[in-house]
Amino acid sequence: MLAGAAAGMATPVITSAIGGTPALAAPLEANGFRGRPRPRRITLFAEELPGDMVGYGLAPGEATVPGPVLEMWEGETLEIQLVNNTDHRLSIHPHGVEYDTESDGSPLNDSFNAPGECRTYVWRSRTPYRAEDGAWMPGSAGYWHYHDHAMGTDHGTEGLTRGLYGALVVRRRGDILPDRQYTIVFNGTTINNRVAPEAPIFEARLGERVEFIAISHGNSPHTFHLHGHRWADNRTGMLAGPDDPTPTIDNKDLNPGSSFGFQVIAGKGVGPGAWMYHCHMQVHSDDGMTGLFLVRNEDGSLPPGAEEALRRYHAHFS
Numbered sequence: 160m161l162a163g164a165a166a167g168m169a170t171p172v173i174t175s176a177i178g179g180t181p182a183l184a185a186p187l188e189a190n191g192f193r194g195r196p197r198p199r200r201i202t203l204f205a206e207e208l209p210g211d212m213v214g215y216g217l218a219p220g221e222a223t224v225p226g227p228v229l230e231m232w233e234g235e236t237l238e239i240q241l242v243n244n245t246d247h248r249l250s251i252h253p254h255g256v257e258y259d260t261e262s263d264g265s266p267l268n269d270s271f272n273a274p275g276e277c278r279t280y281v282w283r284s285r286t287p288y289r290a291e292d293g294a295w296m297p298g299s300a301g302y303w304h305y306h307d308h309a310m311g312t313d314h315g316t317e318g319l320t321r322g323l324y325g326a327l328v329v330r331r332r333g334d335i336l337p338d339r340q341y342t343i344v345f346n347g348t349t350i351n352n353r354v355a356p357e358a359p360i361f362e363a364r365l366g367e368r369v370e371f372i373a374i375s376h377g378n379s380p381h382t383f384h385l386h387g388h389r390w391a392d393n394r395t396g397m398l399a400g401p402d403d404p405t406p407t408i409d410n411k412d413l414n415p416g417s418s419f420g421f422q423v424i425a426g427k428g429v430g431p432g433a434w435m436y437h438c439h440m441q442v443h444s445d446d447g448m449t450g451l452f453l454v455r456n457e458d459g460s461l462p463p464g465a466e467e468a469l470r471r472y473h474a475h476f477s
């Protein structure tokens with residue numbers, strides 16, 4: 160049985176049975192948000208995992224690679240208490256949000272967790288604002304990511320190699336929330352530290368809104384390609400209207416430290432089926448940087464040909 164977890168529209172809290180990207184929503188409205196939100200506090204646990212991996216998790220024993228999707232609404236502040244349950248120095252370092260040097264997560268700024276230590280990191284975000292000279296400055300909204308910056312080297316090279324990374328989504332008020340959400344990290348020549356036929360199989364039902372967050376780490380350039388689907392090359396992956404000149408793409412450069420995200424309507428115009436996603440550098444895809452986006456029928460059943468495609472995926476790379 161390959162069924163992923165069901166998910167509602169009201170909240171982006173989603174856990175995938177395959178791929179391991181539990182999400183953390185930021186329900187500001189439920190907290191009585193009135194323009195200036197109180198800091199929201201979460202606790203993350205860094206733990207050793209089988210296969211020489213290390214992951215972040217929202218509870219002891221729940222660490223995954225990638226770690227949970229952390230979400231903020233623009234304007235919100237997130238206080239992260241990181242518990243280091245390993246014997247290694249490690250940290251958490253975000254992209255895209257604002258933080259003081261004490262929350263940098265780098266040994267350079269003496270900002271990390273010693274083995275067994277608990278440490279709080281504070282991330283701030285902001286809405287677009289007008290500078291004193293009148294120019295508009297960007298807000299924090301975007302598909303970002305976080306990662307270790309201290310294990311092994313001063314750049315966290317061992318931590319990154321072993322899986323200490325995850326997605327950070329900062330949403331603008333009014334952004335459309337997905338039915339399902341998946342993190343894809345091209346790390347070295349792996350996908351989420353796995354290669355085909357063990358690379359993640361992400362699932363959805365025909366017509367569901369699916370959000371992909373793509374991130375890269377390591378020493379190689381990559382190109383991310385998704386079969387049968389396309390998106391607008393901007394912050395959200397969506398157009399503002401029929402005349403929006405944003406290019407439409409289905410393939411995008413993904414270099415170390417980069418990230419982007421987009422939403423698609425699963426199977427829209429192409430139908431259900433086993434759709435590949437992969438790195439488009441041939442030597443990488445041939446070596447197993449290939450996974451599947453399995454779009455089921457609306458009732459959850461598999462469409463004709465999907466079983467065979469799944470078998471071929473497993474046979475081809477094993």
Ligand SMILES: [Cu+2]
Pocket residue numbers: 345379380381382438439440443444448
């Ligand atoms: Cu590649």
